[in-house]
Amino acid sequence: xxxxxxxxxxxxxxxxxxxxxxxxxxxxxxxxxxxxxxxxxxxxxxxxxxxxxxxxxxxxxxxxxxxxxxxxxxxxxxxxxxxxxxxxxxxxxxxxxxxxxxxxxxxxxxxxxxx
Amino acid sequence: xxxxxxxxxxxxxxxxxxxxxxxxxxxxxxxxxxxxxxxxxxxxxxxxxxxxxxxxxxxxxxxxxxxxxxxxxxxxxxxxxxxxxxxxxxxxxxxxxxxxxxxxxxxxxx
Numbered sequence: 001x002x003x004x005x006x007x008x009x010x011x012x013x014x015x016x017x018x019x020x021x022x023x024x025x026x027x028x029x030x031x032x033x034x035x036x037x038x039x040x041x042x043x044x045x046x047x048x049x050x051x052x053x054x055x056x057x058x059x060x061x062x063x064x065x066x067x068x069x070x071x072x073x074x075x076x077x078x079x080x081x082x083x084x085x086x087x088x089x090x091x092x093x094x095x096x097x098x099x100x101x102x103x104x105x106x107x108x109x110x111x112x113x114x115x
Numbered sequence: 116x117x118x119x120x121x122x123x124x125x126x127x128x129x130x131x132x133x134x135x136x137x138x139x140x141x142x143x144x145x146x147x148x149x150x151x152x153x154x155x156x157x158x159x160x161x162x163x164x165x166x167x168x169x170x171x172x173x174x175x176x177x178x179x180x181x182x183x184x185x186x187x188x189x190x191x192x193x194x195x196x197x198x199x200x201x202x203x204x205x206x207x208x209x210x211x212x213x214x215x216x217x218x219x220x221x222x223x224x225x
Contacts, residue, residue: 004158033212041200043159043215056212090158102149102204102213106158 003027004107006091012113013081021076021110023091031055032074033092033104034066043090049074078112086114119203124220133190135219137203140184148179148186151202153218159202163188198223 004025013019025032033056034046047066048056054066063079078085091107120138127133139148147166151159163170165177165186176189190197200218 042217043153043202045212045214048212092158102147102164102206103161104159104213106160109156109158 004091004093004105006089006107006110008110009108010111010113012115014115015081015083017081018077018079019081019112020078021089021091021112023074023076023107025072025091025093025105025107027093027105029093029095029105030071031094032068032071033094034074034076035090035092035106036060037088037090037109039087047074047076081114083114086112088112119205119216121201121203121216121219123217124222126222126224127193128224129194130192133193133197133221133223135188135190135201135203135221136185137188137205138185139203139205142183142205143207145207146183146205147207148177148183149204149206149213150175150177150188151204151215153200153202155199159215162201193221193223195223195225197221 007022031050033048035043036046037043046058046060049068052068065077067075088109088111090109092104094104147164149164150162152162153159163172163175163177165179167179170177178187200220202215202218204213
């Protein structure tokens with residue numbers, strides 16, 4: 001009965017490839033996020049989506065693009081993968097209410113390795 | 116967002132009470148204090164949130180002094196499974212995003 005799920009859990013690919021990571025939440029939340037956690041374990045927000053509207057877009061390369069087919073899904077597409085993209089990517093969700101951004105539910109993460 | 120300072124790491128033993136203190140000297144009036152827990156190879160998990168004095172739930176207690184310039188996460192009678200990284204976050208509830216710092220790596224020993 002997973003609340004926030006991500007696929008795949010592991011992704012190994014070569015430089016220059018295009019890949020996608022999928023995220024689904026069954027919590028009925030309206031806001032979803034993507035985070036990147038690098039090798040030093042710093043967790044940084046990349047995107048935030050609310051009802052299919054992008055509300056936060058941190059300074060990430062435009063090779064990264066979030067796609068939300070519906071409010072329960074927020075997929076992350078990455079074009080022309082680079083070595084520096086290797087990291088663990090987490091999806092999260094929360095209610096859109098004021099303050100709810102501080103109570104986020106995270107997925108299990110996708111470990112991306114670019115060779 | 117208010118900057119937070121936490122110890123990089125802590126060790127403790129099973130059965131002990133563990134207190135992790137977070138400093139946030141420039142906390143603003145509208146800021147709340149939130150703690151997350153992250154186990155290895157998992158996403159962070161919300162533990163507790165508070166504004167002042169004391170908050171307690173089934174997992175932990177959060178102590179916040181009157182000046183709110185620091186806060187202490189208290190974990191009662193820890194077990195090996197409490198080994199994780201604990202993040203202290205401070206920010207305005209009206210913010211659309213939260214910022215994770217470096218966290219405190221807690222290692223529980225048998």
